[in-house]
Amino acid sequence: MTTVPTRTPPADRHGSDFARLSRKITEAGLLGRRPGYYTARITTVVGLYAIGWTVFVLVGPSWWTLTIAVLMAVLYGQVALVAHDVAHRQVFRRRRTSEVSGRAAGALIGMGYGWWQDKHTRHHANPNTEGLDPDIEPDVLVWSQEQAAAATGLPRLLGRRQAFLFFPLLTLEGFNLHVSSGRSITNRSLKHRTLDGILLFAHCAVYLTVLFLVLPPGMAFAFLAVHQCLFGVYLGSVFAPNHKGMPILSAEDRPDFLRRQVLTSRNVDGGRFTDLALGGLNHQIEHHLFPSMPSPNLRKARTIVRQYCRDLGVDYAETGLIASYRLVLTSLHRAGTPLRESASGTRPRS
Numbered sequence: 001m002t003t004v005p006t007r008t009p010p011a012d013r014h015g016s017d018f019a020r021l022s023r024k025i026t027e028a029g030l031l032g033r034r035p036g037y038y039t040a041r042i043t044t045v046v047g048l049y050a051i052g053w054t055v056f057v058l059v060g061p062s063w064w065t066l067t068i069a070v071l072m073a074v075l076y077g078q079v080a081l082v083a084h085d086v087a088h089r090q091v092f093r094r095r096r097t098s099e100v101s102g103r104a105a106g107a108l109i110g111m112g113y114g115w116w117q118d119k120h121t122r123h124h125a126n127p128n129t130e131g132l133d134p135d136i137e138p139d140v141l142v143w144s145q146e147q148a149a150a151a152t153g154l155p156r157l158l159g160r161r162q163a164f165l166f167f168p169l170l171t172l173e174g175f176n177l178h179v180s181s182g183r184s185i186t187n188r189s190l191k192h193r194t195l196d197g198i199l200l201f202a203h204c205a206v207y208l209t210v211l212f213l214v215l216p217p218g219m220a221f222a223f224l225a226v227h228q229c230l231f232g233v234y235l236g237s238v239f240a241p242n243h244k245g246m247p248i249l250s251a252e253d254r255p256d257f258l259r260r261q262v263l264t265s266r267n268v269d270g271g272r273f274t275d276l277a278l279g280g281l282n283h284q285i286e287h288h289l290f291p292s293m294p295s296p297n298l299r300k301a302r303t304i305v306r307q308y309c310r311d312l313g314v315d316y317a318e319t320g321l322i323a324s325y326r327l328v329l330t331s332l333h334r335a336g337t338p339l340r341e342s343a344s345g346t347r348p349r350s
Contacts, residue, residue, distance in 0.1 A: 018258040018289070021308050025290060030301050034294040038091045045078045049108065053210070061215050069223045073230035076109045076174075080235060081279030083109075087117050088291045103192075107199040109231075110207065112181030114190045124291055128264035129249045136248065140169065141332065144248050148338040160340045163333035166240075173232030178204070238277075241268050241324035242284040245331030246317065259314055261288040266327075267302065267318040274321060275299065285316065 025031060052075055056068045083105035085091055092098045099113075106113035119134050126132035130144070138155045141162045142148040148159050158165055178200070184190060185197040211220040246264045254260055268274065268282035280295030281287060286305050287298055309316040319327065 016256065016258070017312060018256070021258065021289070021305065024304055024308065025293075025301055028300070028304060030297040030304075031290065031293055032297075033091075033093065034296055037294065037296050038085070042082055042091075045075065045082055046108075049075050049079060057210070057214055061219060063219065063222075065215065065219065065223055066226050069227040070230060073174075073227050073234055076227075076231045077234040077238065078279070079105055079109050080111065081238070081281070083111065083113070083116075084120075084279065084281075085295055087113070087120065090292055090294045103195070103199060106196075107203050110178045110181065110200060110203040112184050112196045112200055114192055114196045115181050115184035115187070118190060124288065126249075126251075126254075127261065127288060128243050128246055129251055129254060129260075131251045135243065141166070142335050142339075143244070143331075144335050145338050148336055151339065156339060159336040160343055162336050163329045166329060166332055167233065167236075170233045170236035170240075171229035173236045174228040174230075175232065177232075177235070237325075238279065238281060240328050241266060241321065242281060244328040258289065261285070262305075262309060262314055262316060264288075265317070266324060267316075268321050268324050269318055270321055282321075 049072075052068060052072050056065055056072075059065050059068065083102050086098050086102040086105060089095070089098045092101065102117070103113040106116065123133050123135045128136060130136065130146075136143040138147040138151055140154055140158065142151050142155050142159045147155070151159055158169075181196070181200050185193050185200075187193065190196070211223060214220075215223060243264055243266065246266055249255075249260065249264065255263065262285050265284040265288050267285050268278065270278075270282060274282050275295075280298050283295075283298035283302050286293065286301040287295075289305065290301065293301060306316050306318075
């Protein structure tokens with residue numbers, strides 16, 4: 001991981017640090033819509049999605065369908081990334097159009113759009129902030145030694161070896177997406193929860209019907225396992241490098257908007273293939289600063305943001321993909337230290 005050394009702040013002190021950066025980004029024209037890009041991307045993803053299921057039906061009862069399960073896991077991940085961009089209004093300017101398109105994308109993969117949007121909005125407002133960011137709640141894993149010390153139940157059981165269990169647990173993330181979407185239907189605070197419930201039920205009904213009509217039970221269960229498990233691993237592999245292992249803030253002591261977003265996020269360096277595989281979220285710092293910026297513009301914004309952070313003396317974290325996973329696992333292992341010491345009878349470190 002590389003960080004930026006402290007330098008003298010810019011001479012222009014009009015407005016907040018973020019306001020000045022925002023003016024630079026706006027002047028560079030990076031907040032403008034990219035209709036041609038998204039037309040091509042959405043058409044390609046939806047077309048491949050339809051082709052994948054068509055080939056599945058044509059191949060029929062054969063173990064070769066497991067190769068299609070691998071393809072569909074990747075395509076489900078790509079649909080999720082499109083839904084992400086739509087939800088941030090990167091694609092359409094109008095809120096209504098974004099919501100309709102986002103729900104349609106969610107229905108293709110069995111995701112409750114309202115649940116996910118509510119959760120993701122809270123994450124963006126308070127990334128890596130304990131008690132405010134739902135992505136670092138200790139529901140299965142613990143993300144800090146403080147959480148480990150207070151852990152009970154499943155987090156306490158898994159926390160000692162969570163770094164070794166992390167990737168195996170990601171195989172359940174696809175199932176968790178569906179279950180959490182279903183559970184959210186009972187949340188009265190969510191808008192359009194009835195519609196989300198209908199779309200979720202319709203997806204599951206059609207998905208299971210197609211599997212068990214085309215394949216015998218054994219093959220159908222094998223396809224389901226490969227498809228959903230790899231979908232979970234793909235999703236987790238996209239989102240894990242972004243914040244895990246970065247500083248965790250407290251709700252009482254938070255920096256300003258720019259520093260809150262930059263200091264808790266990590267970029268993943270790479271070429272165009274990395275951009276494609278991670279949906280542009282490898283430029284996580286720029287995405288958190290400007291969530292409505294179209295993903296193909298994030299790479300260009302990176303040059304401006306990185307230099308601006310260097311001038312301000314704000315640490316700008318960037319690393320390679322493999323190194324980012326190593327940092328994630330290292331932070332998970334460190335977070336579980338109190339649980340390992342407790343189990344071995346060692347006095348916990350202060």
